[in-house]
Amino acid sequence: MSRQIQATFVSVWDNGMAIPTAALFDEDTGIVSDIQQANLPESILESLDILKDQYVLIGEKKYELQENGDGTFTILRNYGVFFSRGGYAEIKAVSADEAMRIADETMKVEEVSWDEDWHPTDVQLEE
Secondary structure, eight states: OOOEEEEEEEEEETTSOEEEEEEEEETTTOEEEOOOOOOOOHHHHHHOOOEEEEEEEETTEEEEEEEOSSSOEEEEOOEEEEEEEEEEOOOOOSSHHHHHHHHHHHOOGGGSEEEEEEEEEEEEEOO
């Protein structure tokens, strides 16, 4: 079951006018839908020429949008993506545990022979 909350869709025009309208935001999918049309006088509508920006406000937080092509938008959120990279170093030690301790505590990145393969290992929503 999706959780929809009230949001504010804002369109910004080349004359500097920002027009807020009501919309719904689905917390599970990130989709903004049911964007209401602004009830503006004809004189104002005629002054709107070039759309410069669109974004959504959810509470006080502003989100950039990706247009989906079906009258909906998806908010763009910041995700931290973590990577791992393989490396190799020869360490003289009396045991495997001691070699791991030395590697963990004293090795510097430039002392490791790194491979060129990078692998994403995890992702976290940054908000």
